[in-house]
Amino acid sequence: MRMPTIFRPRPRRNHIVGTDAGNIGPVLDALRADALETSVLVTPAFPETDRTVYKGNLFVGAVPLNESSLRDHPLNPMRDANLVRVLARQSTGTVGLVELATVAQGADAIRTRLEQLSASGTGAAVADAVFESDLEAIGTAALVQRLSVGASGLGLGLARGLIAAGAARRYERSTQAQRISGPAACLAGSCSTATLKQIAKAEQTMPVLRLDPEKLVSDPLETVERALTWATEHLAKGPILIASSAPPDEVSRLQERHGRGAAGHTIERALATIAAGLVELGVRRLVVAGGETSGAVVDRLAIPAFELGPEIAAGVPVLRALGSQDGEMVLALKSGNFGGKGFFADALAIMA
Numbered sequence: 174m175r176m177p178t179i180f181r182p183r184p185r186r187n188h189i190v191g192t193d194a195g196n197i198g199p200v201l202d203a204l205r206a207d208a209l210e211t212s213v214l215v216t217p218a219f220p221e222t223d224r225t226v227y228k229g230n231l232f233v234g235a236v237p238l239n240e241s242s243l244r245d246h247p248l249n250p251m252r253d254a255n256l257v258r259v260l261a262r263q264s265t266g267t268v269g270l271v272e273l274a275t276v277a278q279g280a281d282a283i284r285t286r287l288e289q290l291s292a293s294g295t296g297a298a299v300a301d302a303v304f305e306s307d308l309e310a311i312g313t314a315a316l317v318q319r320l321s322v323g324a325s326g327l328g329l330g331l332a333r334g335l336i337a338a339g340a341a342r343r344y345e346r347s348t349q350a351q352r353i354s355g356p357a358a359c360l361a362g363s364c365s366t367a368t369l370k371q372i373a374k375a376e377q378t379m380p381v382l383r384l385d386p387e388k389l390v391s392d393p394l395e396t397v398e399r400a401l402t403w404a405t406e407h408l409a410k411g412p413i414l415i416a417s418s419a420p421p422d423e424v425s426r427l428q429e430r431h432g433r434g435a436a437g438h439t440i441e442r443a444l445a446t447i448a449a450g451l452v453e454l455g456v457r458r459l460v461v462a463g464g465e466t467s468g469a470v471v472d473r474l475a476i477p478a479f480e481l482g483p484e485i486a487a488g489v490p491v492l493r494a495l496g497s498q499d500g501e502m503v504l505a506l507k508s509g510n511f512g513g514k515g516f517f518a519d520a521l522a523i524m525a
Contacts, residue, residue, distance in 0.1 A: 196263075197260065197263060197322065198260055198262070198263020198264035198265075199263065199264075201213060201215070201260075201263075201264060201296075201297060201322055202264055202265050202266065202296070204320050205266075205296060205297075205320060208319040208320040209319070210318060210319045210320045211291040211296075212269075212287055212290050212291035212295050212296060212297065212298055213296065213297045213298070213318065213320050213321060213322055214271070214283075214287060214297075214298055214300055214311060214314065214315050214318060214321045214322070214323075215256070215260065215297050215298065215299050215300065215321070215322045215323060216299065216300040216301075216302050216308075216311055216322075216323045216324075216326070216327055217231060217256070217323055217324040217326075218231075218300075218301075218302035218303075218307070218308065218323070218324070218326050218327075219308075219324050219325050219326035219329075219487075219488065220302070220303065220304055220305055220307075220308070220326065221305070221326070221487040221488065222325075222487045222488055222510075222511060224324065224326070225302060225303045226256065226299065226300070226301050226302050226303070227273060227301050227303055228270075228272065228273075228301065229255055229256050229257040229270045229272075229299050229301065230254045230255050230256070231254050231256055232254070237254035238251045238253075238254040239251055239252050239253055239254045240254075242365070242366040242367075243365075243510070256299045257269070257270055257299050260297060260299065264296060264297060265296075266294075266295070266296025266297060267294060267295050267296060267297075268295065268296070268297045268298070268299065269290040269293075269295040269297070269298045269299070270298065270299050270300075270301070271283055271286050271287065271290075271298050271299070271300040271301065272301055273301035273302075273303060273307070276300060276301050276302060276307045276310055276311060277307070277310075279310050279313075280310050280311075280313035280314040280334075281314075283300065283310060283311060283314035284314050284317065286298070287314070297322075302326065305326075305329070308326045308327065308329055308330035308333075309329075309330050309333045309334065309337075310330070311323075311327065311330050312327060312329070312330020312331040312332070312333060312334040313330070313333075313334035313337065313338070314334075315327070315330070315331060315334070316331070316334050316335065316338065316340075325488045353457045353458060353501050353502065353503050353524075354457070355455050355456065355457040355458070356408040356409070356412075356451075356454065356455050356456045356457070356458075357411075357412040357413075357456065357457075357458035357459070357460075357521055357524065357525070358404065358408065358412060358413050358414070358415070358451045358456045358458070358459055358460070359375065359379075359412065359413070359414040359415070359459075359460040359461075359462070359517045359520075359521070360414075360415055360416070360444055360447065360448055360451075360459070360460070360461045360462070360466065360470065361414065361415070361416035361417070361418045361461075361462040361463060361466075362416075362417050362418065362440060362441065362444045362461075362462065362463035362465065362466030363418055363462045363463030363464070363466065363508070363509025363510075364418050364419055364420070364421065364424050364509070365509030365510045366510075367509060367510045367511070367512065368418055368462050368463065368509045368510075369418055369420065370514050371462065371512065371513075371514055371515075371516045371517055372414065372416050372418055372517075374514045374515055374517070374518070375414050375517040375518065376414075378518050379411060379412045379413055379414055379517075379518075380407045380410075380411075380413050380414070381413070381414045381415075381416060382400060382403050382404075382413070382414070382415045382416070383416050383418075384396055384400060384415065384416065384417045386417055386419045386423065386424070386427050386436075386440065387427060387430075389417055389439070389440055389443050390427060390431050390435075390436050390439045390440065391431075393439055393442070393443040393446075396443060397443055397446050397447055397450065400415050400447050400450075401447065401450040401451070401454070403415075404447075404450070404451060404454060405454060408451075408454060408455070408456070412458075412517075412521050414517060415444075415447060417440050417443070417444060418462075418463075437465065441465050441466055441468075441469040442469060444466050444469065444470065445466075445469040445470050445472065445473035445474075446473065448461070448470040448473060448474065449473050449474060452474065452499050452502070457500075457501060457502045457503070458502075458503050458504075458521065458524045458525075459502065459503075459504045459505075460504070460505045460507075460517055460520045460521065460524075461504065461505070461506050461507070462507055462509060462516075462517075463507075463508070463509050464508045464509065467506035467507070467508075470506075471506070474494075474497065474499065475497070475498060476494045476495075476496070476497045476502075476504075477495065477496040477497075478494075478495040478496055479492035479493060479494060479495060479504075480492070480493040480495055482503070483523055485505055485507075485512070485516070485519055485520045485523055486507070486511055486512040486513065486516060486519070487511065488507075488508075488511055489505060489506070489507045489511050489512060489516075489520075490505075491503055491504075491505055491520075491523055491524055492504045492505065492506065503524050505520040505524065
């Protein structure tokens with residue numbers, strides 16, 4: 174049976190963006206107006222990856238978001254775990270809460286609560302979710318909504334709701350990746366704690382080139398050229414990893430000198446250029462760490478669609494490119510905090 178495709182995937186971190194300017198709130202406001210929806214369900218919960226929401230607070234494992242390593246995330250520091258407050262600061266509308274006790278009663282109770290909030294003028298409602306069954310209830314409730322907002326977990330809930338309603342069929346995802354020969358490479362742009370540990374682990378099994386973030390921002394062309402020259406020298410011997418990831422204090426200093434947004438966009442474009450260069454060198458198995466980095470790479474390679482393959486880690490499948498101008502290719506695209514320490518080796522082993 175043919176596996177479903179995902180069009181234009183843009184993996185992102187599994188939490189609401191932490192700056193008070195958004196971007197989730199402004200995007201939600203614009204889409205809600207366009208969809209003529211009065212109130213929108215919101216949940217970034219994904220229990221399989223230890224992201225849960227209780228009393229409107231996002232937890233990473235056993236601790237609130239603002240007590241986790243994401244508190245000092247270099248791009249989006251998360252200093253408030255309460256999503257109702259966070260989203261209210263981003264949105265022009267008011268934000269309410271669908272508590273866990275209501276979610277546990279099922280989709281009808283969630284819809285009733287959403288109708289109550291909508292009648293009171295609430296533009297968005299954060300829904301608690303601690304277990305996958307909660308996501309299923311939220312997803313089923315959201316089937317009647319024109320718009321809902323969430324992380325990958327909401328997609329799981331929506332899919333199961335569609336299947337239960339008879340509106341979609343269950344597809345059996347392949348347990349084996351399509352075999353594609355040729356060189357393999359990894360790119361890391363995320364500066365998350367998890368990715369930094371994954372890079373350190375990868376150094377035990379493959380050549381790793383750590384790019385200087387300062388030079389990458391100040392002279393991206395020279396840095397890209399140097400990275401591709403290095404790759405040419407090593408690809409024939411086995412998989413390689415090229416990383417721009419850096420500790421939070423180094424990233425902070427870089428942002429102070431060049432600006433938070435400018436530094437990030439320059440690095441993303443440079444890594445996407447490196448990815449395109451690697452493909453020109455024959456790479457057909459590519460692992461990318463970092464949400465923004467993954468999005469930039471997919472855009473640069475102009476891949477219109479993917480076919481799902483086996484799961485490498487929770488929320489991270491092997492993806493076979495469909496309609497790519499560069500021919501057959503498999504990729505793994507992950508948000509920075511996903512996967513265990515051995516993620517790069519695990520991904521390459523499944524894709525080999």
